[in-house]
Amino acid sequence: MKIKKISCLILISLAIGLSQPILFKNSQRLLAQNQTDCSQVTLAFDDGLESVYSLAAPALKAHGFPATAYVYTQAQNEEYDGYLDWTEVVSLQNNFGLEIGSHGYSHGNLTEISLAAAKNELERVKNDLISHNIKVESFASPFGAYNYQVLKYAAGLYASHRTAWSGLNNQPAEAYYLKAVAADDLSLDQIKGLVNQAKQTNGWLILYFHGLTEDPTVPKGYFYQFNDFQQILDYLKNQNSKVVTVSAGLSAVCPASTYGPNRVVNGDFEDNLNFNSAELTWYSPLDDQESIEKAPWGHSAEVVGDVSFVAGRNGNAVSFTDLSWSPDYIALPAYQVINPKQGAVVFWYQPNYDHTENVEARFFEADADCCEFEFNHDPAGFLYFKIEALKNNAIIVPVSNYSWHKGEWVKLEVRWHESDYMAVYVNDQQVGLLGRDNTGKIYGRLPDFTDHYLGSVLAIGSAGSRGKINGAMDDFMIFKSADYQLPSDAHQADFWTKNPKTEVKITNTSSGRTAQIIGGADQKMIATFGIPVQPGNTYELSAAFKVTGYSAGDASVWVAEFDQNYHYLGGQWLGGFTYDFIGRRYFRYTPNPNVNLAEIYFLTHENAKMTMNIDDVELKKIQQP
Ligand SMILES: [Zn+2]
Structure with missing residues (x-):
C-alpha cells in the first residue's frame, strides 16, 4: 500500500x-505509462463461492494481482455446498494476498428487514471474520441494497461500502458509495473497454464477479468463464494496469479524475455556468409536500421574496415571517388546477402567533384580477374559508372560532363536492360546512358552483398586496377529488426525519436563484418532490456547484425512488463532493424497476464542513448510451 x-x-x-x-x-x-495515469482496477468476488479459492486465487497469484472477496459468513458457519469454508477464507487472506470483505451475515436485503436486524447482520459477519483473524475493512451491501440508516450504521463498522451502482469511480473516490461494474454479462471486449476508459480518465474500475467456471456450457451470468477471466488478467498485465484491493484503492493518492466533468478553476461561479440550460427556478420550497394529482414538473413552486425554511412536520416547511405588504410567496407555475366540481385542499400550518394576538393571515389566493381562493384568519382570530367567484359572488364557509397556539402544527383541509357540500376541517374535525351533511341535513345554502371560479391557485403565502401570513406551511396538497386518499406513508423515507433543522438559503444571482447549504452537525438538504420518471429511460441531471471551505464530511446528490403510489422503494446515489469544486456536473440516472416518481436531493451529510451552492438544476431524458 x-x-x-x-x-x-x-x-x-x-x-x-x-x-x-x-x-x-x-x-x-x-x-x-502515461505519466498522469493513476487509474486503478479492482477485481472483486461476491458471495464467497468455492471457485474463488479453486480457480480465481491461483490465477491471480500467477499474475501477481490482489483482489477483494466479499463473503457472507453464514455460508461458512453452516458449511454451504459450493461455498468457501473457513480454512479457505483464511488462506485467501494469508496465502494469496486477497482482502476479505463483508457481504452481510446471511446475504439478506438489509433494507427489507428491521434496522435492528440489519445492524445485527452487519455486526455478526464482522465479528465472525475478526474471530478468524481476518482483517475486515470493506463492506458490500447484498444486492446493492442500502438506505440511509443502514449505511450510517455500516460506516461505523467498515471503512468503505461498495454499491451495485454501475460505473467507474472518480478519484478521489467516495468511500461509502463506491460504484462497481458487474462482470456477469459482460464480454471480454466490453471489460477491456472499461479498463481502457479507466486509464484514459484516471478512474477506478471495480469489476465484480461471483463464481468462475471451467464448464463452457454454463451460460454467462452468475458464473463467469474461467478462460475469459484469465484473459482479463493477461490484458491487465499487458496494459500495466494498477490492480488493487478495495482498501488499497481507497488509500491511493491520485490527481483528480477527468472522467465526467472537468474541474473549473476560475473562481467566478456565475461566469462558468452554462446559460443554455434551464435557469434555476428553484423548484422545491415545500420540499416534502406531495400531491397525488401530478403533472410533469407541474408541482414545482417558485420562491418569490423573503421565504425561508424552518423545521417542518417532516423535513422542511416554508416560513413566511415578513408581515409587510411586500410579495413574499411560493408561486405554483402553471397554477395548480382546481377541479370546480369536486376536490380538496389540504395543508399544515404552524402559526407564529397566538390566538390572542391581532394578526391577519391569508394562506393562498388565485389570480388577483379575478377570484380569491383563500383560507383566512382575520384580525379578530376568526378562521374562515372563502372562494370568491366572478362578480364577487363569494362562497364563504365560516368556521367556528379556532384558537391558534403559537408553534403548534394544525392540519387545515377543505373539501367540496358540487351541489352537495363544502366543508372545512381543522385537525380532521369538521368545523365548518355549507350544504348537506352525510345524513342529508342542510347547513346553509350552497350556491351554484358553476358561478364560481375554482380554476387555480396562484400563490401560497403572502401573495401580492392581498394576503399575508406569519407562520410556516408544510405538505400542501391539492386533490381533484373530494374523496381522496392521503398517501399516508409518503414520509417514511428515513432521511426525511433525519434533520429537523434543515436550513437552506435561497439567494438571487444574476442567473436566477441559488440554493446554499452550509454543512453542519445535522444533515441538511434541499429536494424536489415527485418527478415522474420511467424505468428503461436514462436521465441526465446537471447542476452548477460551488463547493468551498471544504474540510470534512461529504455532500451528495441523491435520488429517492417511489412507486406510483408514492411508496418509497430505495435510493440511488449519483455523486458528491469531498473537496472544493466549482463548475457544472452531470450525473446519469437510470430509474430502478417499478419506479414512477423520483425526488432529487442535494444534501450535506452530518458533520460536513463545507458550503455548497447549487444552481441551474436540470433533469432531462437522454438517449441510452
Ligand atoms: Zn451478493
Whole structure:
C-alpha cells in the first residue's frame, strides 16, 4: 500500500515538471505509462463461492494481482455446498494476498428487514471474520441494497461500502458509495473497454464477479468463464494496469479524475455556468409536500421574496415571517388546477402567533384580477374559508372560532363536492360546512358552483398586496377529488426525519436563484418532490456547484425512488463532493424497476464542513448510451 502511495506521488511530481524522478521499487513499470495515469482496477468476488479459492486465487497469484472477496459468513458457519469454508477464507487472506470483505451475515436485503436486524447482520459477519483473524475493512451491501440508516450504521463498522451502482469511480473516490461494474454479462471486449476508459480518465474500475467456471456450457451470468477471466488478467498485465484491493484503492493518492466533468478553476461561479440550460427556478420550497394529482414538473413552486425554511412536520416547511405588504410567496407555475366540481385542499400550518394576538393571515389566493381562493384568519382570530367567484359572488364557509397556539402544527383541509357540500376541517374535525351533511341535513345554502371560479391557485403565502401570513406551511396538497386518499406513508423515507433543522438559503444571482447549504452537525438538504420518471429511460441531471471551505464530511446528490403510489422503494446515489469544486456536473440516472416518481436531493451529510451552492438544476431524458 505504501509503495503505491509513493508511486502516485512520483507521478504528481512529474506532472508538475520536477526533473529526474527517483526510481523506487516498482516505478519502472509506472514510468512506462502515461505519466498522469493513476487509474486503478479492482477485481472483486461476491458471495464467497468455492471457485474463488479453486480457480480465481491461483490465477491471480500467477499474475501477481490482489483482489477483494466479499463473503457472507453464514455460508461458512453452516458449511454451504459450493461455498468457501473457513480454512479457505483464511488462506485467501494469508496465502494469496486477497482482502476479505463483508457481504452481510446471511446475504439478506438489509433494507427489507428491521434496522435492528440489519445492524445485527452487519455486526455478526464482522465479528465472525475478526474471530478468524481476518482483517475486515470493506463492506458490500447484498444486492446493492442500502438506505440511509443502514449505511450510517455500516460506516461505523467498515471503512468503505461498495454499491451495485454501475460505473467507474472518480478519484478521489467516495468511500461509502463506491460504484462497481458487474462482470456477469459482460464480454471480454466490453471489460477491456472499461479498463481502457479507466486509464484514459484516471478512474477506478471495480469489476465484480461471483463464481468462475471451467464448464463452457454454463451460460454467462452468475458464473463467469474461467478462460475469459484469465484473459482479463493477461490484458491487465499487458496494459500495466494498477490492480488493487478495495482498501488499497481507497488509500491511493491520485490527481483528480477527468472522467465526467472537468474541474473549473476560475473562481467566478456565475461566469462558468452554462446559460443554455434551464435557469434555476428553484423548484422545491415545500420540499416534502406531495400531491397525488401530478403533472410533469407541474408541482414545482417558485420562491418569490423573503421565504425561508424552518423545521417542518417532516423535513422542511416554508416560513413566511415578513408581515409587510411586500410579495413574499411560493408561486405554483402553471397554477395548480382546481377541479370546480369536486376536490380538496389540504395543508399544515404552524402559526407564529397566538390566538390572542391581532394578526391577519391569508394562506393562498388565485389570480388577483379575478377570484380569491383563500383560507383566512382575520384580525379578530376568526378562521374562515372563502372562494370568491366572478362578480364577487363569494362562497364563504365560516368556521367556528379556532384558537391558534403559537408553534403548534394544525392540519387545515377543505373539501367540496358540487351541489352537495363544502366543508372545512381543522385537525380532521369538521368545523365548518355549507350544504348537506352525510345524513342529508342542510347547513346553509350552497350556491351554484358553476358561478364560481375554482380554476387555480396562484400563490401560497403572502401573495401580492392581498394576503399575508406569519407562520410556516408544510405538505400542501391539492386533490381533484373530494374523496381522496392521503398517501399516508409518503414520509417514511428515513432521511426525511433525519434533520429537523434543515436550513437552506435561497439567494438571487444574476442567473436566477441559488440554493446554499452550509454543512453542519445535522444533515441538511434541499429536494424536489415527485418527478415522474420511467424505468428503461436514462436521465441526465446537471447542476452548477460551488463547493468551498471544504474540510470534512461529504455532500451528495441523491435520488429517492417511489412507486406510483408514492411508496418509497430505495435510493440511488449519483455523486458528491469531498473537496472544493466549482463548475457544472452531470450525473446519469437510470430509474430502478417499478419506479414512477423520483425526488432529487442535494444534501450535506452530518458533520460536513463545507458550503455548497447549487444552481441551474436540470433533469432531462437522454438517449441510452
Ligand atoms: Zn451478493
